[in-house]
Amino acid sequence: MAVKKKFPYKAAVVACNGGCRASKTPDAKCVYGCIGCEQCVIACKFGAIHINDLGVAEVDEEKCIACGKCATYCPQNLIHIHECANYIVVKCSNHDKGKDARAVCEVSCIGCGMCEKVCTAGAIHVVNNVAVIDDSKCLSCGMCAVNCPRGAIIDTRGVLTGKY
């Protein structure tokens, strides 16, 4: 590990699964998603964030110290801090109603509430049309991830879902 970190580890997470990468409609643009502006990359002193092949910011949890600077610089306001031990994360920030969110991205959260229904811990809720996980309650089982009809919730370890 490049920097000394305090356990339990925390890191930034970019709540966007790849912007409009999967949209069938080429012109459709998600106004909530990552725009690849690199503000976060510039802000990070630790080289813990980069723009990936999909054109969106991605955090290297090994390097990230959860200082939150990237989050303050993000013009889309879609970066937040999570506990690394909670490897199930929502990778979408689209606050539009289901139909509109669906139209601009194939991996968007449409606020259908399936995750809420299958969560045994009451740890995930749809807030403003997008799923949000409460770290303190989450049991990291991934039931929400495997039942999400949109693939908007992922297992960052890449076991229960793909890594992206």
Next chain:
Amino acid sequence: MSTFTVNGVQRTTNEKKSLLRYLRDDLHLTSIKDGCSQGACGACTVIIDGVTCKSCVPTTDRLDGKTIVTVEGLSDWEKELYTYAYGEAGAVQCGFCIPGMVMCTKALLDQNPNPTEDEIKYALRNNYCRCTGYVKIIAAVKLAAKIKAAGAIPEASTTDWHVGNRVHRLDVAEKVLGYGQYPDDIYPEDTTYAGALRSKYARARVLSIDTSKAKALPGVVAVLTAEDIPGENMIGHLKHDQYTLVPVGELTHYLGDAVALVVAESMAIVEKAKKLIKVEYEVLPAVHSIEEAKAPGAPLVFETDKSNVQAHEHISRGNAREAIANAPHVITHHFETPWTEHAFLEPEACAAYLDEDGDVFIYSTDQSAHQTLHECQLLLGTKKVKVQNALVGGGFGGKEDMTVQHLAALAVYHTHRPVKMNLTRAESLLVHPKRHHFVMDFTMGCDNDGKILGVRAVCESDTGAYASLGGPVLQRACTHAAGPYAYENFEIEGTAYYTNNPPAGAFRGFGVTQTCFATESLLNMMAEKIGISPWEIRYRNAIRPWGVLPNGQIVDDSTGLVETLEAVKPYYDEAVAAGKPVGIGCAMKNAGVGVGIPDTGRVKLLIEKDQKVHIYSGASCIGQGLGTVLVQNVVEYTGLNRDDIVYERSNTWYAPDSGTTSGSRQTLVTGEACIRACRLLKEALDSGKTLADLVGQEFYGEYLAKTDPLGANVPNPVSHVAYGYATQVCILNKKTGKVEQMIAAHDVGKAVNPLSCEGQIEGGVVMSMGYALREDYPIDENCKPLEKYGSLGLFRAHEIPEIKAIVVDKPGLNVAGGAIGIGEITSIPTAPAITEAYYQWDGQRRYSLPISGTPYKK
């Protein structure tokens, strides 16, 4: 099609199902336990590509190319390593969570050979354990890391099985490696599956039941209703008041009532058939609460009763009214405690079939096989029933009442085919009786020195849809409300009300968890009023040997409350001196049923052909470690070696009825019966016979724990043969407001196995940290419980504080080698101790559990 590797073998499947179901049903890898199938409990944890996953979550189609490891796939070295570490640390109680915990241990140590305590807690934190409080599991992981680094497994710290030694429990290996069988691990050949259609309404009259469409569904073997019951439809633990299947024309009492039973070739067909059963109901207004139950003109839960009162107690000794009227210091307050779910890791399950004698044979997970036998015999109208306890994945009182056993027996009776019947976790949360919700008004009067002059109290409980153990729970709540103190004037009136909520019954503490919260909280308030410390007020009032309890009983030499107070004092004083918020609580709890009810322990020692002593007793080991206790007794009182002794699980055809595992009674009552049998065997051995000479001989021990009934016309009635005493202290971190340390000193008479005692204490403390700080069981307007397993508020591994368990041995009890049961008391003084600590933290008194305004939000 999906191809993946399981324990080194490549597997291919076309069927999409959860990995849990595939591993259990197709590969019969039964170390993977089905505790909820909802992703909550963690009992099904496996390792996929090096990291832990709950196997109920992913479906087989997602696993192409993955590598899966279960406990069965560990190397021999790993198997030995984890069996040793978990045994040496005392980490195994009921064992249901253990294979999942072992998987977490392996995944952690494979990546991080030298983890810190926090890292260990985090590795375990997505898996629940309800028995151990995690303390000894964490210790097992630490130990495993150390041994793994050293590369060699050491000798056990003791192999001396005499009483008083910390030997590894006898069932560690089968529980760590997952080959020990709980009922759900039994897959009879050609088995059917059964499931109950439950009432749609909490209170309704069943007008008609049409099962024709369900019966016509291919794969359905039988659909049974009340008409198919050959014997008594109504059964119950004490009072036979609960319909096995609600007949047409009768009332339902709660949403867990079974209306029809479907038996089919698969669970999928059972579920499909349930939807095809048409039931017409006349929906009636339900009773939701104590208030509604006692309101004039309230709907009656039992329509033939005159009121909703299920039980009433009035206990009075001395003159509490006058004593309080003359007391210089008087405090009165109202207290409330919530419903609590047992949340044992193993949901109710059973497997049953017709055996070679033509008897209905039931593999059961319950707290008394003999109780199950009697009720099933009544239901079927035949004596031809046998019950065998499999491993029991935790009970805590919640498995005293039958839930699936009788329905499975009925299925076998009709179909003559084997059957498996399990409750889903959602059904389990609804069906089995819970801890009673209590509302209480207490008044305490003290003199200027803080000596209690008198206590008066009124308490009411919501006992839900059926009697279950509501009466005895109320009685114990009332008899123990006085607390472990020496004073003469005590009066309490208690009433239990039927409602249409799920039934309430036995739960570790048995009513005392509720009234103790009130008494101990009042005592804390009184200490402040008088200007002495909460420790001091207890020390001044504490019952001492040959003192008289408020119930009139003269206590014996084993009475160790003062010793528990003294044991915690250095910790208490140090924390107070350091300015930390500190709280304290005391408790007493009976061991044995008491109050004049026949309470008999029975043990047979049979020398079998293998020239070993086999211990047979109809007493359930539900994870508390009874088997180990009995074996240690046999070693102690016969002088035989551990290897000469075999513990047999409870059954009903050879093991004699030794009563229900309830009331912290088995170590004492069955323990004494065992010692009596040992004396006979010892005589035979001392006469020069060897075990080989004694093959086929049986040595029988019986012990009747004789007590006086309540209100007995004697000056000093013996209500219980023994009481355990305890003091617990809660120390908070002033800055964070979190519990930093719990100190729990318990007088156990003689600790048969101190390691097991500590495990009970730690588990009881953590269970009641939940009760005090977070757990509840809300019920909606349809009398439906709302929470799922993962949202009950159970404590997780990373949330536990340091727990210091102090086992106080105090001789004086002249039976069972001086051993007093410890099962329940561990959970009793915790809540008032924690509540007082929070008062010291923020100056707010709290009168209702779970307490609010703490960092432990649900």
